[in-house]
Amino acid sequence: MIVRPRTNLLKLFFVMRGSVVPRILPQILGFALYGAAVVAAIKLLKLDLGDAGVAPFALLGVALSVYLGFRNNAAYDRWWEARKLWGQLVFEIRNLSRAATAMISDRDELRPLLMDSLAFCHFLRGELRRVDTREAARPFIGDAIDEIHAATNRPDAAMRRMGEKIGALKRAKVLEAMDYRILDERLAAISALQAGCERIMGTPLPFAYTLLLQRTAYIFCLLLPFGLAGSAGWVTPLFTALIAYTFFGLDALSEELEDPFGMEANDLALDGLCRVCEISVFEALGETPPPMLPAENFYYS
Amino acid sequence: MIVRPRTNLLKLFFVMRGSVVPRILPQILGFALYGAAVVAAIKLLKLDLGDAGVAPFALLGVALSVYLGFRNNAAYDRWWEARKLWGQLVFEIRNLSRAATAMISDRDELRPLLMDSLAFCHFLRGELRRVDTREAARPFIGDAIDEIHAATNRPDAAMRRMGEKIGALKRAKVLEAMDYRILDERLAAISALQAGCERIMGTPLPFAYTLLLQRTAYIFCLLLPFGLAGSAGWVTPLFTALIAYTFFGLDALSEELEDPFGMEANDLALDGLCRVCEISVFEALGETPPPMLPAENFYYS
Amino acid sequence: MIVRPRTNLLKLFFVMRGSVVPRILPQILGFALYGAAVVAAIKLLKLDLGDAGVAPFALLGVALSVYLGFRNNAAYDRWWEARKLWGQLVFEIRNLSRAATAMISDRDELRPLLMDSLAFCHFLRGELRRVDTREAARPFIGDAIDEIHAATNRPDAAMRRMGEKIGALKRAKVLEAMDYRILDERLAAISALQAGCERIMGTPLPFAYTLLLQRTAYIFCLLLPFGLAGSAGWVTPLFTALIAYTFFGLDALSEELEDPFGMEANDLALDGLCRVCEISVFEALGETPPPMLPAENFYYS
Amino acid sequence: MIVRPRTNLLKLFFVMRGSVVPRILPQILGFALYGAAVVAAIKLLKLDLGDAGVAPFALLGVALSVYLGFRNNAAYDRWWEARKLWGQLVFEIRNLSRAATAMISDRDELRPLLMDSLAFCHFLRGELRRVDTREAARPFIGDAIDEIHAATNRPDAAMRRMGEKIGALKRAKVLEAMDYRILDERLAAISALQAGCERIMGTPLPFAYTLLLQRTAYIFCLLLPFGLAGSAGWVTPLFTALIAYTFFGLDALSEELEDPFGMEANDLALDGLCRVCEISVFEALGETPPPMLPAENFYYS
Amino acid sequence: MIVRPRTNLLKLFFVMRGSVVPRILPQILGFALYGAAVVAAIKLLKLDLGDAGVAPFALLGVALSVYLGFRNNAAYDRWWEARKLWGQLVFEIRNLSRAATAMISDRDELRPLLMDSLAFCHFLRGELRRVDTREAARPFIGDAIDEIHAATNRPDAAMRRMGEKIGALKRAKVLEAMDYRILDERLAAISALQAGCERIMGTPLPFAYTLLLQRTAYIFCLLLPFGLAGSAGWVTPLFTALIAYTFFGLDALSEELEDPFGMEANDLALDGLCRVCEISVFEALGETPPPMLPAENFYYS
Known part of the structure; x- marks a missing residue:
């Protein structure tokens, strides 16, 4: 268990002990690269993906917020x-x-x-x-x-x-x-x-919750660059990585707390x-x- | 009850034991096909369905998230x-x-x-x-x-x-x-x-909850392709199937947990x-x- | 109390025993007719109601989801x-x-x-x-x-x-x-x-909750057709009825469960x-x- | 404490005993007038306020729904x-x-x-x-x-x-x-x-919650007409009053219930x-x- | 602990004792200035940032509301x-x-x-x-x-x-x-x-929650002016400050209540x-x- 005094703003972004960032870094970086690749592909190949934008993702977000919160x-x-x-x-x-x-x-x-x-x-x-x-x-x-x-x-x-x-x-x-x-x-x-x-x-926790949450989160993040690329251009990888961070960060923390008798941070x-x-x-x-x-x-x- | 160690990413999508996917596969596939049929019909018949888009669905989502979460x-x-x-x-x-x-x-x-x-x-x-x-x-x-x-x-x-x-x-x-x-x-x-x-x-659980939730979820998914088709084109079936997965997946899991003394996974x-x-x-x-x-x-x- | 086995899809929409639909049918049908009347009036009188669309309703939905959920x-x-x-x-x-x-x-x-x-x-x-x-x-x-x-x-x-x-x-x-x-x-x-x-x-439950919820729900449904009519046209009555169903369905069920010692379904x-x-x-x-x-x-x- | 049988639709809007409306009438009317004044000023002075619309209010709504619900x-x-x-x-x-x-x-x-x-x-x-x-x-x-x-x-x-x-x-x-x-x-x-x-x-309840909630709600309602006026025109006062009703109605009721030993309705x-x-x-x-x-x-x- | 009678509207905005505003004033003012700087930079340098607008922020808001509420x-x-x-x-x-x-x-x-x-x-x-x-x-x-x-x-x-x-x-x-x-x-x-x-x-509370919440809130507020500037122009700093107020206000209050045995207000x-x-x-x-x-x-x- 980590017990530490409040950190200031600068340190906030560099604290690693107790943070879940090290565990989910592969996902964050992976989705950033993937987002960049999608944007590049769309620009190079001049793909036309319709103009649905991010609205359908908001509908997916309804269920995802229920999963994450629960x-x-x-x-x-x-x-x-x-x-x-x-x-x-x-x-x-x-x-x-x-x-x-x-x-x-x-x-x-x-x-x-x-x-x-x-x-x-x-x-x-x-x-x-x-x-x-x-x-x-x-x-x-x-x-x-x-x-x-x-x-x-x-x-x-x-x-x-x-x-x-x-x-x-x-x-x-x-x-x-x-x-x-x-x-x-x-x-x-x-x-x-x-x-x-x-x-x-x-x-x-019933194993099916983990499956349901992680599968939805992965699919969400895999499709997101296609929705964002049209309007957000090269900011797409940043947003994809950020949203992956919020989803998988909470997911990793939940997994750590779920078994409170371990020896993790x-x-x-x-x-x-x-x-x-x-x-x-x-x-x-x-x-x-x-x-x-x-x-x-x-x-x- | 399923007790298993964390799976890696690749396995994540192929785990079936403990997953609710096998039970809701008919709904997922059914809505994908239905979505494709709607898009095809609109394109063939050049139907004009107005341009309401997915905004009204977001209003429906308010109540649906309350139902699903509860x-x-x-x-x-x-x-x-x-x-x-x-x-x-x-x-x-x-x-x-x-x-x-x-x-x-x-x-x-x-x-x-x-x-x-x-x-x-x-x-x-x-x-x-x-x-x-x-x-x-x-x-x-x-x-x-x-x-x-x-x-x-x-x-x-x-x-x-x-x-x-x-x-x-x-x-x-x-x-x-x-x-x-x-x-x-x-x-x-x-x-x-x-x-x-x-x-x-x-x-x-009071039977009326199941009715209220399932009826709303079915109607939502039945109408969704009409709202998406205009902007999302052939991605419509994918989104319809995805949203059906998040709604009916949680619904199926809730139903399994509701009677915890059964012999299901x-x-x-x-x-x-x-x-x-x-x-x-x-x-x-x-x-x-x-x-x-x-x-x-x-x-x- | 109703205890029944899972129904199949077809039956799902025709089950009445235990459903709240019979009690809220007047509201559902009433709002459908009302929605149709609003659309007809707008089309006949060529009213111009601005183009606010459904966005303000989403803001109202914030409070409404808090009320319904609570x-x-x-x-x-x-x-x-x-x-x-x-x-x-x-x-x-x-x-x-x-x-x-x-x-x-x-x-x-x-x-x-x-x-x-x-x-x-x-x-x-x-x-x-x-x-x-x-x-x-x-x-x-x-x-x-x-x-x-x-x-x-x-x-x-x-x-x-x-x-x-x-x-x-x-x-x-x-x-x-x-x-x-x-x-x-x-x-x-x-x-x-x-x-x-x-x-x-x-x-x-404090009587004021019922008042607050029902008044907001009625006003929401009364105004909704004006917001939808511009973009959704003749689909407006359908959506109005659907949203009335989700609001008043949950409201009616809450009212039934609130006094659990009655003899209702x-x-x-x-x-x-x-x-x-x-x-x-x-x-x-x-x-x-x-x-x-x-x-x-x-x-x- | 109010204990009364279910009222019918017509009476619903005229019940005052137990309702919080009398207490928040100043806010509701005040924001309606204020909304009208803002619209009038914009139209008279031909102000150009950009076209941000209500989208930023939805972001504010995220925190506000957490406050109200809590x-x-x-x-x-x-x-x-x-x-x-x-x-x-x-x-x-x-x-x-x-x-x-x-x-x-x-x-x-x-x-x-x-x-x-x-x-x-x-x-x-x-x-x-x-x-x-x-x-x-x-x-x-x-x-x-x-x-x-x-x-x-x-x-x-x-x-x-x-x-x-x-x-x-x-x-x-x-x-x-x-x-x-x-x-x-x-x-x-x-x-x-x-x-x-x-x-x-x-x-x-910690006093800071009341401050946080009421300050945010007031600022929200004070800014809202500027966001709505562009698209909603003269419907702006109605929406502003409605949203003030949902926020301050729940706020007033929470305040009444917070001290349950009083002699209010x-x-x-x-x-x-x-x-x-x-x-x-x-x-x-x-x-x-x-x-x-x-x-x-x-x-x- | 603060116990005080209800304040009137005018006083509401000037009460400091028990309020969290003094603690988060640096963040509020900082983000207002930062927002102004971003708008100025965009206007001066005629930057083109695409037209993603605030929609991607709504997706981030999903997770953020789960964090804040929890x-x-x-x-x-x-x-x-x-x-x-x-x-x-x-x-x-x-x-x-x-x-x-x-x-x-x-x-x-x-x-x-x-x-x-x-x-x-x-x-x-x-x-x-x-x-x-x-x-x-x-x-x-x-x-x-x-x-x-x-x-x-x-x-x-x-x-x-x-x-x-x-x-x-x-x-x-x-x-x-x-x-x-x-x-x-x-x-x-x-x-x-x-x-x-x-x-x-x-x-x-597990330290990782604080990290997850504060990091996401900071990044959200740092990116927000870029999303708002296009449509909201010089109103951007006001909204950025407001949203920082709602996020960091609740954050500061949570931190105070988390350790209830201190001697803070x-x-x-x-x-x-x-x-x-x-x-x-x-x-x-x-x-x-x-x-x-x-x-x-x-x-x-």
């Missing part, structure tokens, strides 16, 4: 919902820490439970980013990590481990019925947001959020928390 | 809500497993309860897809399946079976008042999402989600879970 | 929220049945409570549709119906009756504190959705939903449920 | 949320009545608690409408009204009074722990919706909602409820 | 959600006061707990505005402030302090299990809204909201509350 909103909603789910993870971990600290006075019971919750965070991050987070989680729960790692759904296995711990504490009468319920509610809430994250990761800073959880847990235990993760060139991983 | 948003919301409900099912099954495992130490009481929950998932899938899932559910609860199958609302019958089980456990004092409440909350939540799924399945992967539930329950019981369902040509059933 | 979204949201509330009623009745069955072993205590809940459904339906549902509810609670019927707010009176029943069961120690709470939560949830339905019924099938509740309660009691209500020409009342 | 949606959402909050108040009062009636058998304890809740409703209404509702609340709690009236936040003071009552009942063992919790949840929910109403009342019927609460409480106590408030010329206060 | 909605949603979270803080503090007052009769236990909650509000305000609020919080909890100030996450530390207090009260049997649960729910809710505020503060009045909490707590304790914060030139800090 896809962008849907992708952003996925991204923002993912961020909300991780924000909930942060406060559920805090609530768990606060409640468990008040209920469980034996530190040897308390600490492993909270360490499990941190391991959960890292396993969830690993599942969502499809990376191996075993070593990141090992400091918290040691070799129990391997047992969890063997499960099909690792965060769920970490969650069950916590469930067993509080179940045992209840049977040992350390936790009263109401205490158990409070902690169980926390685990249920964390489980809910795990399922929310899995939903976003596992269910992309605009994706969520899951590493940083795991660290926020760690800080809350260690401060709740009265131990020295690790430092926040620093940004690298405005980028938080 | 219908697409409503259909997608139904699809995404359906997916959310099944995501909730996954975590409610997990919560039920975790809580029940902690509360019920007698495995002979625990296992049948959790198996009932898996049977519930399959009966819900069967109800929503209007298929017979008796054999899929039989491994979990054996011949009790037939009794449930006889009920008018089968998932509700499976739910009542679970309700009776935890009611009996409460009367037998296996479950304390608070334990019973926790499990009852899980069942209530599962019941809520069943009702949500039934709502989406049983209440389509963009519908939800209910089979896979049932399997996710199975894996969680079996892992909670410490038994070997079945493998995830593989995709077939990027398609998850 | 009103349609708001009306649909009311309709869909109403459907959600009734879906919640279904599962709250199921939850009440399941929980009460597990808690109250004396059938003479259980059955009247659940019958009250069915009476509640019918009284709610009666209140929302402004019909007398006394006879529909009588089979469930007998002559107690008349006492409830005398109350100002009948569903609320039925709800209080249930509240008194579970209060008495609690005082008689049939229900423990936690059991009482579980049932009280169910009643509170049902009460919440009753208030939601009353809100939708009693608070229409696109309104909610409250009779059917009451029957779904009855089936769930009777199956929970182990009694033979009544059959589902059949559709009549695709229409569910 | 502001209207935001204002309506505030209005509808306010209505939802008051709908919740109705059912929370009903829930409180039902639960308290079941729990508190001593009528001398029960009645004052429920009367306090009615006083709360009136104090909330008074706070939101900035009117003195002391006399409206006096019949319910007598002279205790003056003590509450002295507080900075009066509804909050009424709420604390209820909190003290149920706290005292708990200490007196009239309410068990679970009973207390149920009633406390009701009070917490009522407190939540009070804060929601205060949020809507105290936080208007389209504002919420808080008096009526307070009466609905009174009816529910008196019926729950078995006393004769007051009659519903009648509408006056379709207007509910 | 960004504005997203920014406003962040602002309004932030306001909701603080509204929830108000009522959670009230609920905590009311519940704690009823449960904890020893004033020496009660008062410090509620004072902690006020310190929490100020630390949260300090964290969100990145200001030092130690002195504002000191009157409530004295020197304990420094210990909290040393923590990485100060509001979380204040929250843990409250958690420890109610944990100790529970162990001392001052609070029963159910009482503890009620207060713990309050703390959990406050913790949830803290995490919500941190999410909004720490996760800006349209940001939230966190100081005032903290004071509302203080008033509720002091009135609940029966102490004299501090006065509301007055506005300064319609501005609430």
Whole structure:
């Protein structure tokens, strides 16, 4: 994720980090060249293409604006919902820490439970980013990590481990019925947001939207120079490139946000959020928390 | 449901799986031919149709963009809500497993309860897809399946079976008042999402929207060649086909998403989600879970 | 409510059930005749109306599309929220049945409570549709119906009756504190959705929206032939009628959905939903449920 | 709030109650006169203003439609949320009545608690409408009204009074722990919706939106006659007035809905909602409820 | 935050407080001058730029309206959600006061707990505005402030302090299990809204949106004079400035609302909201509350 202060006008056009321009440069340049080629061909061959102009493109634009607007909103909603789910993870971990600290006075019971919750965070991050987070989680729960790692759904296995711990504490009468319920509610809430994250990761936007949008955008940009050439002459390549920039720029950004758990410039800073959880847990235990993760060139991983 | 990696430009135009093009090809080709016929007729008969051009179509486009945008948003919301409900099912099954495992130490009481929950998932899938899932559910609860199958609302019958089980456990004092409440909350939540799924399945978008949109789109495309022919000449069929593609493509996709429980390319992967539930329950019981369902040509059933 | 399979192209233009065309036919035909009269007048009287054409109408279209889009979204949201509330009623009745069955072993205590809940459904339906549902509810609670019927707010009176029943069961120690709470939560949830339905019924969309939209649409269609006549000639009446169709069609549909509890073609099938509740309660009691209500020409009342 | 049956076409243009026309008549007439003056000046002075026509206005319309659509949606959402909050108040009062009636058998304890809740409703209404509702609340709690009236936040003071009552009942063992919790949840929910109403009342839409929208709309309408005059001639004043009507009509309506607790034609019927609460409480106590408030010329206060 | 009564027409154009005009004046004037320069250059050099006119700009407008509309909605949603979270803080503090007052009769236990909650509000305000609020919080909890100030996450530390207090009260049997649960729910809710505020503060809108929107808007306005000059002549600078005003005005406002916790004219009045909490707590304790914060030139800090 990119977090940076407002840039001034000159820099605005040269910022590359976080911009989608590098990804869509081939399309922009390609359509500029293509537009120039069309104009040249028309002028050389003295082609007569009627005088429909750009009016038919405005009709196509009706549907295209519906597509672009919809896809962008849907992708952003996925991204923002993912961020909300991780924000909930942060406060559920805090609530768990606060409640468990008040209920469980034996530190040897308390600490492993909270360490499990941190391991959960890292396993969830690993599942969502499809990376191996075993070593990141090992400091918290040691070799129990391997047992969890063997499960099909690792965060769920970490969650069950916590469930067993509080179940045992209840049977040992350390936790009263109401205490158990409070902690169980926390685990249920964390489980809910795990399922929310899995939903976003596992269910992309229907593939047909991407096809519909990209095909229409390509055809639009391929035909546009023929509509513009008659009246706009050599400005045609510029406009074609500009319109390709607006269409494919939003398309590329939507694609990035659609899967918010990746590691691209605009994706969520899951590493940083795991660290926020760690800080809350260690401060709740009265131990020295690790430092926040620093940004690298405005980028938080 | 289709889950596939990004395709390159060349493939983009030839992907058929998940695309709506095969379904709307008759309309696209039909309007192209019709457009050509109109141009030919005008040229042959030297018809004079005034010079209104495409301007009146832009006025029609105002209402049409409202229709297209609305219908697409409503259909997608139904699809995404359906997916959310099944995501909730996954975590409610997990919560039920975790809580029940902690509360019920007698495995002979625990296992049948959790198996009932898996049977519930399959009966819900069967109800929503209007298929017979008796054999899929039989491994979990054996011949009790037939009794449930006889009920008018089968998932509700499976739910009542679970309700009776935890009611009996409460009367037998296996479950304390608070334990019973926790499990009852899980069942209530599962019941809520069943009702949500039934709502989406049983209440389509008001039929009048489909009529309004399709009638307007057909009339628009039928009149368009007359407006274009004067200025665009033989490009008219191309534009008519393109605009038909954008209108009917979105229309066809909306129709597919509107009923998200079907088995078309963009519908939800209910089979896979049932399997996710199975894996969680079996892992909670410490038994070997079945493998995830593989995709077939990027398609998850 | 209309639930029907997809129609083919030919039928599409002749379907009347569920369509808004019959309601707006006067406007469509009226504007077609009016458009023809304007063209005739201009041609006969050789009027010169300047050459503004349709461009000023495009400016008016900006605001009109905002009005149409907004009103349609708001009306649909009311309709869909109403459907959600009734879906919640279904599962709250199921939850009440399941929980009460597990808690109250004396059938003479259980059955009247659940019958009250069915009476509640019918009284709610009666209140929302402004019909007398006394006879529909009588089979469930007998002559107690008349006492409830005398109350100002009948569903609320039925709800209080249930509240008194579970209060008495609690005082008689049939229900423990936690059991009482579980049932009280169910009643509170049902009460919440009753208030939601009353809100939708009693608070229409602000009247000024209807005025603003209809006045603008009428003026737009009244002026349009003057703008079109110059360039479009005798096609003017066709376009005027078409645009009237798109504006007043959406307007009529919005008006129908705005009050979702009526008995028009696109309104909610409250009779059917009451029957779904009855089936769930009777199956929970182990009694033979009544059959589902059949559709009549695709229409569910 | 205006609730009226559908009007016919003729009446449509003469309805004034609930319409925003009276409020924006100065703008409409002013722009009509101004448009006429511009046309006259151009014709008299034979000004040559180039031939840009209305095309640049279409570009301005892009941003203007975003402003109008956004502001209207935001204002309506505030209005509808306010209505939802008051709908919740109705059912929370009903829930409180039902639960308290079941729990508190001593009528001398029960009645004052429920009367306090009615006083709360009136104090909330008074706070939101900035009117003195002391006399409206006096019949319910007598002279205790003056003590509450002295507080900075009066509804909050009424709420604390209820909190003290149920706290005292708990200490007196009239309410068990679970009973207390149920009633406390009701009070917490009522407190939540009070804060929601205060949020809507105290936080208007950011002032900059109003400025941006109105400035742009005024400049648009001031320049428009110059763009239209060349082609539309003496129809210019009519179009200018019409477009002013669509812009300022929506603007005026948004402004009315933005503060939904006022007493204008389209504002919420808080008096009526307070009466609905009174009816529910008196019926729950078995006393004769007051009659519903009648509408006056379709207007509910 | 600006709260002011409706201004009249004349004042409308001169209001600066709360307006975004001062911030975007450089762009407006710059584009006016630039437009004039382009027209002058074209006229002097007799450049021939074809006759494409403004039609290609309408195509660019399609994407631009999607960008502007989306960004504005997203920014406003962040602002309004932030306001909701603080509204929830108000009522959670009230609920905590009311519940704690009823449960904890020893004033020496009660008062410090509620004072902690006020310190929490100020630390949260300090964290969100990145200001030092130690002195504002000191009157409530004295020197304990420094210990909290040393923590990485100060509001979380204040929250843990409250958690420890109610944990100790529970162990001392001052609070029963159910009482503890009620207060713990309050703390959990406050913790949830803290995490919500941190999410909004720490996760800006994806940076790529700002780039995409501003780059397109700049290029649009830079090219526009070339499209307008041919037909609009010396009116070109006026239109260019106007369109720059609508684009950059909304852009600037979105940027202000995007980070709602700042101290700019349209940001939230966190100081005032903290004071509302203080008033509720002091009135609940029966102490004299501090006065509301007055506005300064319609501005609430």
